[in-house]
């Protein structure tokens with residue numbers, strides 16, 4: 001009966017339409033005559049999800065049968081964006097035998113939706129972003145799960161199912177205002193609630209030990225019992241992750257918290273019904289909201305609770321799966337690799353040690369051997385303020401047994417250091433997991449390094465920097481093999497095929513790729529080089545860009561309600577200069593806006609001297625500077641930068657004398673789905689962090705993949721981008737990271753004077769000057785003039801203006817040269833596919849292999 005009545009995937013337009021109607025009438029309980037775009041979105045998604053679920057099941061059966069080593073990617077953030085369009089592009093319309101289907105699933109569904117009276121475009125627009133991340137780190141995790149499935153790797157992601165993702169940003173009077181992102185308002189078709197998968201998680205309480213165990217010297221090495229004070233339940237929600245042209249659908253498991261069914265009857269009987277319920281509600285708050293900081297750690301108790309809740313649930317789930325194959329514990333690292341996405345999941349190192357010692361009764365040493373062979377850790381930042389530290393007091397209250405285990409891990413580690421470097425007591429105290437002082441703290445990065453067999457940075461420069469700065473002592477202790485580099489990557493499915501279908505089809509048509517093969521083998525793109533001087537091809541290439549620019553104009557005009565360009569036919573002459581990323585002093589949006597101010601002041605000067613608009617344009621050709629990005633809600637300086645950008649935009653955009661030759665725009669609420677419109681529209685994008693501060697950057701790769709040129713510092717992945725695409729095709733400027741320390745030193749001793757250009761700009765931002773705004777921006781100005789200019793804006797400003805001048809010249813005087821650079825960039829961007837990146841992780845860190853049909 002089971003076989004005869006097997007549920008089938010839809011593989012034809014007809015079958016899709018039938019499935020769609022079924023969902024409208026049953027799942028949604030609506031009539032097809034009362035079906036709006038939202039209902040159409042839900043019916044389409046449910047239909048597509050059915051297909052994915054069937055492949056998910058088959059993939060899991062296949063993987064269970066083969067029982068290969070698997071990798072688990074632990075990340076507190078997965079910045080997925082929308083799922084439907086991606087699922088359509090990756091839709092596999094074949095059964096599970098042999099090659100995946102070559103039918104274009106997206107076209108099929110587009111036709112079906114059209115037959116039913118809808119436009120796919122409008123249907124896709126209904127989906128809210130799954131915005132469960134802050135920025136680079138979370139989006140990287142999303143690209144990674146895409147590449148894992150595409151490469152048929154047996155990998156799962158583990159994260160949290162926040163009810164509120166990153167806040168939605170409103171701009172009111174030029175200020176950022178945060179509003180809640182309740183993304184689960186309508187039921188979410190992309191998650192499968194597994195209410196049967198429930199893991200209890202404990203907090204607080206005390207550690208119990210029988211008297212015979214209480215000798216001081218070896219107290220905690222023996223199994224101990226943790227008597228918990230609070231228990232909650234983790235419930236699994238699964239998101240299917242389809243690979244491109246693959247039969248694999250992997251799983252992203254997100255945990256939601258809910259109360260145990262245990263109820264405080266004591267309180268209840270005392271008549272305190274209200275309070276007994278309040279405690280139950282507290283459980284739900286654990287996964288209620290994503291912390292909106294990026295590169296800044298606040299040390300809040302609820303955050304630590306989130307971390308442990310997620311680590312504990314994930315590990316128990318992983319172990320349950322491992323136990324099914326009845327192998328001995330020593331084989332755990334042959335079956336399981338766990339990647340720590342930054343230090344946020346480091347508690348899982350301690351939790352695994354606790355499970356092995358306290359619950360499975362393994363000797364300490366054997367357990368620790370298993371732990372270190374299992375874990376590896378990725379570092380994403382060298383910013384001091386982002387490095388996680390937890391006060392011992394807070395930690396010990398929430399996780400008393402884990403604190404003991406950390407002390408023991410530390411004790412063994414420090415012993416080994418002392419043995420290796422017998423006379424270096426300074427070293428021993430420097431590398432201790434516990435930072436001594438009035439308020440003792442646990443350094444999570446040190447714990448992550450000690451508990452892992454590999455530590456990687458995310459771009460070459462960054463991986464070198466961590467070895468010579470923040471983790472210098474550990475590089476010395478462990479030698480060079482443990483610290484490696486894996487340069488980040490991005491998925492070309494979302495960032496080329498989905499975001500830029502126009503460029504995608506031009507590419508596949510030119511490469512004569514029948515089924516977008518280049519999306520799997522990006523080295524094919526190098527064949528574009530031979531068209532870099534082909535006039536006809538340049539025209540087509542340029543046409544795509546202009547089309548994408550108009551789409552961005554439409555978006556901005558819709559969002560702001562203001563007309564941005566008066567003559568759309570002239571868009572070809574307007575350079576689109578874009579900086580979109582989290583707002584942070586180290587990313588230097590302030591330098592960009594100071595550059596805009598400089599341009600404005602120069603233009604006004606020329607007009608004041610009686611020059612005509614045409615004469616001005618010779619030097620300052622038409623341009624729009626776009627900004628976008630969120631500030632952490634408590635980050636005062638970042639918020640002030642947003643206000644400055646909006647203030648400058650107001651003045652410039654309302655200055656009629658400029659006659660459309662310069663505009664400044666702040667695009668509100670930058671997110672993944674807006675990025676998909678913004679990035680393909682850039683002529684130039686800005687990646688201008690102070691050298692040595694941006695670990696990698698990944699939007700730089702996305703812009704290059706869409707034929708935009710970069711202006712940037714010698715920082716993060718800009719270095720490798722330059723190597724791959726050639727230094728003629730990127731506008732590099734500014735001081736190098738090796739000089740940063742000296743430059744900062746000079747500032748402290750007032751040995752640097754500001755360049756005249758910057759002085760003039762800063763003057764216009766204070767008091768009652770044109771951008772002064774009642775001296776509101778004084779703190780920004782002072783941080784540069786009087787407070788050491790930590791991010792070295794003054795040191796790089798002239799060089800930045802110089803690079804911008806070169807940009808203007810080439811864009812306006814030699815467009816073919818510009819287009820050639822653009823084509824050569826795309827031709828050589830292949831290295832930055834996250835497929836390459838995942839393959840490197842799989843081979844050098846995880847030691848796992850693909851599982852194919």
Ligand code: 26V
Pocket residue numbers: 134135136137138140291292293294295296297298342380381386458488694695696697698716
């Ligand atoms: C720290 C914290 C502290 C507590 C609150 C939430 C939170 C969230 C994130 C972080 C660390 C952020 C580190 C990060 O996002 N780094 C970025 O990682 C990208 C992917 O590797 C990389 O491209 C960026 O250069 C890097 O800034």
